[in-house]
Amino acid sequence: MIGKFLYEPESLAEVHNNTNAYLGVDESFEGKYFLRFIFDNIFNIMLVWIVINLVGGIIIDRFRELKDALDYREKDEKNLCFICGFDR
Numbered sequence: 165m166i167g168k169f170l171y172e173p174e175s176l177a178e179v180h181n182n183t184n185a186y187l188g189v190d191e192s193f194e195g196k197y198f199l200r201f202i203f204d205n206i207f208n209i210m211l212v213w214i215v216i217n218l219v220g221g222i223i224i225d226r227f228r229e230l231k232d233a234l235d236y237r238e239k240d241e242k243n244l245c246f247i248c249g250f251d252r
Contacts, residue, residue, distance in 0.1 A: 243252060 245252060
């Protein structure tokens with residue numbers, strides 16, 4: 165169906181005649197390139213910053229869990245009897 169469209173001369177002429185009415189990316193953003201560049205870069209920097217903070221938070225949380233488990237084990241070894249489990 166699409167291939168047939170390309171071989172029809174009327175449809176190609178219609179597309180060719182309407183090229184002046186189309187304002188593409190070059191003409192519609194004329195004079196706004198710098199603002200778009202700034203916006204895109206700020207967006208990307210913020211996105212990377214958020215992802216880095218998420219990963220850092222996950223890593224810090226995991227180390228906190230490991231530290232808590234180690235503290236609990238050390239407290240248990242120091243304060244409880246190994247054999248009977250009573251307080252020392």
